[in-house]
Amino acid sequence: MRKPRSRWPALTATAVLILMRGAPAEAAEPPAPPATDAPALDPATLLLFAVSLDNLTLSEGLGAYGDPADPLVPVGELARLLEADIDVLPPERRIVGRLGQARSSLLVDLAAGVARSGGRETPIAADDAAVTPTEIYLRVSQVRKLLGLEIEVADDELALRLHAREKFPVQARLERLANRPDGSQTGVEQDSLRVSEPYAFLSPPGVDAILDAGVKSGNPDRSFRYDLRFAGDLLWSNFQGYLGSDEEGRVTNARFLLQRRSIEGAMLGPLHAREVSLGDTYTPALPLGPRSVAGRGLSFSTAPLEQTSVFNRIDLRGDLPPGFDVELYINDVLRSSTNQAINGRFEFLDVPLSPGLNVLRVVTYGPRGERQEEVQVVNVGAGLLRPGEAQVQFGVVEQEHPVFQPRRVGRALLGDTAIFAGGGVRTVVSVNYGVSSLATMSAGLARTPRPDGDAVSIYTLGLRGSVMGLATQFDLGTDDNGGQAISLGAAGMWGPLSGVLRHAEYRDGFIDENNLGFSSQFEMRRRTEVTVDSSLNLRGRIVPVSMRALRNEYAGGSYDFLAATRASSSVGQVLLSAGLEYQRQRYRPTPATEVLRGYVTATTFRGYRWQIRTALDYDVLPDFKARFLAVTVDRKLSDAWSVRFGLGQPLDHDLDRWNVVLSSILATRYGDVALTGEYDRADDDWRLAAQWNFGLGYDPARRRYDLMRTGPGTGGSVLFNAFIDENGDGVRQANEAPAPNVALDAGGQRGVLTGPDGRVFLTGLGGGPSGSMDVSLDRIDNPSVAAPPSKVRLRPRPGGVTRVDYPLRPTGGVAVKVELLRDDGARVGLASVRLQLVKDDGQVVDAVSEFDGSTIFDAVPVGAWRLRLDPRQAEKLRMRLTAEPMVKIAGDGDFAPDVTLQVRFDPAPPDTTVARAGGGG
Template sequence: MITARSAGAAAVALAAAMGSSDAFAQTLVRNLVIAADPQPFSADDLLWMEVRAGDLQLADSMNIYASRSGVFVPLGEFSRVLELAVGVFPGQRRAEGWVLSPDRRLVVDLATRQATLQGRIIPFSTDQAAIYDGDLYVRADLLEQLLPVRIKADASAQVLALTATEALPFQQRAERDQRRASAVGDPQDEETRLATPYRLFTAPSFDVNIGGQLARDGVDQANRYDVRAAGDLLHAGLEAYAGSDDDGRISDARVTLSRKDPYGRALGPLGGTRAGVGDIFTPSMAIGAASYAGRGLYYTSAPLENLDLATPLNLRGELALGEDVELYVNEVLQRAQTSPVQGRYEFLDVPLAFGLNTLRLVFYGSQGQRREVVRRINFGTGQVEAGRFVLRLGAAEQGLTVFDVGGGETPMMAEAGAARLVALADYGLSPGLTLSAGAARYRPQGQATRTLGSFGLRGSLGAVAAQVDAAFDDQGGRGVTLGAAARPFGVSIVGRHSEYVGDFIDETRQLGVSDQAPLARATDLRLDGQVSGPRGLAVPLSFNVRRLQRADDSLTTNAELRASAPIGRYYASSSVVYEAEKTALASRRRWLGASDVTTLISARLQARAGVSYELSPDPGVDTAYATVDWQISDANALRLGVVRAIGPRPATSFQASNLWRARRFDLALNVAYETERKDWRIGLQLGFGFGYDPLERRYEMTRPGVAGGGAVAVNAWIDANGDGLRQRDEQGVGGLVVDTPAGAEVTDEAGRVFATGLGDAAVARIRLNDEAIDDPFLVGGAGVIEIVPRAGRTLVIDRPMARSAEVELTALFIREDGAARPLAALDVELVAERGGQAIRARSDHAGVLFFEGVPPGAYALRLQTDQARTQGMSLAAPVTLFVPADGGFVRGGEVRVRLGQDGQP
């Protein structure tokens, strides 16, 4: 039997006899040793297997050998796929590198039949590893000892499935990409930020709603309208509203000039994230003065989408005639408003979970229209960065508007016109501690004017976020509030307790209360979590409880449990409410409930039904309703509904609405009939908008909503001369999909589209998707555009495009004897001579490298730095290529790769 040792000795003796050099002898020894080793598989055992980690495909094909000895995986290629720093050196019959961290050194040596991992020696047999075709093939059981993976090979399905026992680099990168993509969509899309500077004047946008109603008895006749206008004026954003009463007389008017900048430059050198003058809302304190409407001015430098534990979230916005709005917090229905008040919706003290919250406002038109606005609010301690100063100011004549047109829907209070001044400041003392202070002069409802001062701290105690605030006023009142929040076991817990003495008035806990005794103490507790059900069903739950004790020992308790979840094709929401009130004269307790469900009967038919009821002390149904919405066509929708009120005065009402959604307006006919009184009503409502299209330089009549938020006008064309400016003879690009927060729009044959409904959030992201364009070789710039949307303002997005190329190259590994073989899982980058972001690709099992969307120009190819360094690879020769101006398919030749000097990395 010829062993490796005897073969080596014979080779040395033969080389000496022939007078050969030591190098020749060493090469001969190496070849004889390789030949002498038994091969645990042959070429006939080759299988091309897809490599997967769960739902993620890591490689569409890899050379796997399955023989009687087992399943063998190429260690070098497998490490490149997993992005591990392990290289194979066939000439030395070994592999070396490190796994996850440099201190976990890995060496696999076929000469000694030993692997070393972080100092631990792992012996292996001759049938567990072998050099073959330029790589080190390792049997699956040995590979599981060397790398943090578990492997399952399915030869019939040709799938190699792996399960990571530790987070591998490709998984960590995928998680980072997913976090970056959570707001922008595709992680591979290049993103750019487009400024929206304020102008001295821009053509304003308008929304108009006109409605009329006829009734049988002539008593409920109505003739209403509202008009909204928005645009830029005097280098600020102008928003104006005028609304009438049922007799067609103007009853409400509002106007505001404001500036917004989430990046902290709202007032230029004075900084700020938002500032305004006109009809505004003052800021809310953590304890003491609440947010109030009035005519005045405000300023804040606080982050637009952050709140602390003690500051209530008050949501306000425009609500058109005939619209209802529902508020979902983390997919749980929390509130609803069925009609506008002064043209607005208002949700006060919205309950939030600790951390990032998704708020979804769902608007329903009276004829079945549906639109959504999504906001994300980070709810935490209110800490600011160390050394940063945050200021919030507000000054207003509470309850008054800039233009007093009389009437209105809110009665004039005795406090109307009283000055309300609020100033709040936060300063970051350290990364974990923030100092807060505030002052206010205000007149609570039914109380005397008072001056208040407050101070507080925000910080964290381990995993618990906490804050404390104390306040005192010039009327002898004092109060202190403590808030804490945590998320144990995935459940958000937010608690807040306050104590008051000296008839202290805390509006944040009892806004609008004037005929009851002052609070002595108040406690709030909120829990938000998710319950897992059968078949993967996840049910989000929200529980809120508030307990108020007053100076006269009266006690009020309110508790509410809400849940919303998809169940098959149904979406169900339900709530249970407990109310208890105890005074010196009486005691009352009630249990109430409500449930509703929505389902799609077909693609164009949706049904909703709901019921509200009392559980105790007088069980029974209060109201029940059902509606059916039928989308007859893209332009025509029908709604049928019935509402049954049960109680002392039972009544049944039937409703029908027909909506015509034209390209430039909405027209609706509403009919209602009440059975008990035999009362009928017929209403007609028309809604439309006027938006200025800066590309066409003219007003365009649109469907309503253009004045309620931002808009974009996209201009896409083939930039033949590459100057970035569209010439008259340059062709437009139709079919470019413009994804906006309001939905998708598509450019016409001229390459233009006018998209509205972007809302008024801190930022909005517009994704330009060119996959639907007829010419697959056309490419543009950044795929995601970040803008700051503003009501009534249209931002132009120019999209010059050029024909690109698809480039194909072949990666080859050059052996020591000069032979070449395809090299899989090689990471390379194309770098343009003119600069810009590198274009990356990875070779497949056949060594093919494929680049898509390569713009015209000259390029150099380089190996990806980390992989080349860890695996000791370099280019055998420089690789350059040129993409012509008309793009197309470019075959770039070969990428020849070799190991470093003397086979060392």
């Protein structure tokens, strides 16, 4: 809010000192701001804006700072007002989100100084942003570009008028927001509340279950299948398990994993491991030779979880329940999709990344209209380490053999290909070491089995560097059968283009398993691969584009060539993705073959109630023809009831081979119940089924399992406990009242309220290395409380339950007047004096006097407080109070009696500039 102007000039503490001692010969410099990448906020420039969205009032007091014509506004608070799907991460100096009904991605990375929205990349200057422990502020001019909003700044009225180019979620719930109370600010800036749950020897596991029973045509005419996922703590690690059955209810797949993670790298002593896995795990890959393979064994890594080299092609894996589809988007471009799960998981292999920041979105669509989205930001560079820094990755597995194998199903496990099909023990170790700031050495050793029962040892040595702004890579590989390989690579950015070039030569039968898609019938000679990413500006529309080409050459003159291009863009409320893939194969002595295929997909979340997905596959070569059309429509009729319609139509045969799916889904607190009918016209098959998806979560407060919706078996859970902390010890006593109606936003769930006992059990927080939860007090009965930080930082793990105690201290306030007694006896209000309320335990609440010397301490926790001057300002200006009175805050929003403070200024030492200018001595 702008400071009101008095008819008399404001008298600041600094001005008073100058007037008393005379004008200084040289003005004193203000204290230097803290050294950060973004400027600190100046409290003196605080502005309170009224915010409206298309004539809907969202807030009467959005706190902004700086230039009234282009102020810095809090992105997190603005996102909450719009109910936009945006996560603000101040510790990481990063904003990540999904925008609009087309669900395009948003990324702001202040460390890198860039922002990306809908494929458009925008530089962020240092003065365009500011970071506090709980918020990130951006200038309105930047917010306009990133959120697709028209923002009118009426600085004379202190109003921000937003006009949406497409509907925001808040506009779908106008009735609720019309009665939303205005938020309040505590005036006490606090850091995020960080809560972690230590690993336990044994904890009750969380369970996610899918039970499916039905009748169908054919023999047998009945089916029953299940999919169970469970997780918890075991042996001070995180245990994750899986059991899946066939349609006769027999267990066919099982998975078992013990895993520990440490973002700080505090495991295995001097190795500083960040991840350790035992059970059904994966080996690491080497630049030449072995790739990542599944099996029962042990693995660990000391590498950061969100960084990789531009020359590494990553593998992405995750849970995929029956009937779910999953899509992978990289930098807004649809790269791949699948609905095939092996041992309950999906896998995207050999995924290339671009130099710089890569936004990876894994979008999972469920058969009942579910939509889950996991976003990971991977910083891809040259793979250079600091001088003297080392990273180690190790894995040993018995490939193709899970820990428990209840029944052979004749299918390969994740990561298996024909070239290394068969069992055997695989051991891989990789070491990277920083030689200098521009060079990192890499070495690898592996022992891998072969289909004939033999094994081969592989050795690699490489160098990563940076030359004239280009990331470079050089690797040598050899095996004990005499095979040899050499690989060269370069990567960089040229204006709007970012690209990676790799070339490898092979001799004497060296097998490079990382080259997926090559023909194992021929001996490999060389491989060349080029990846280019960019964004095209088509009459103002930004279209992200990805292109990839690779050529494999074999002994005897055979070769194959693959070229693919993909693009995605939002058109109105629809996200369109299209791609073309050309393939030419020449395997002597057979003649060459050519294939050119394409696809077009369209998705929308129209009105945030209609979820529509369509896909069309077609051929261009050797003949132009459409191959397949799929349409899926999900309609949310209410918060509890939705319906689904799906149609699949092959287009390369007669149009009588269609299949259709109809479902009715009821979402309850005890899980989702779906009734589904399926009919396949091609085989004249039909199936009627009932499916129940539910979770079993253990509530440690009640010491019992609760039946709920899915989530506790595959992600973390929170037991949130809000209460009125009368004695301020942070521990809930038997006589302390609960705090109902505290709202939580976490894990894609918004507005979950604590119950009459102040508690709520919230699940579905995912299993990533870190997570967050937002707390809102807008709906509580008594807003006169001081709360811990509204942003809660968590480290969720599958099946784990994190207890979050959230004490709310009753608060009150006090009005304070700071006066200077002049020589003529007049009392003058003193502005810009920094005051503090201090408790015996060290708590401090700050405030600054206004133009007339008055200030208000609001939302101060109950107790006895001492009023004093800010020690730094008092020392700098030689101020002191005639007395430091005690103030007793009673709570319930009541104000203590007003307090008037008298300020005195001590004389300056004789040798100071001020004293000399004033003639003092």
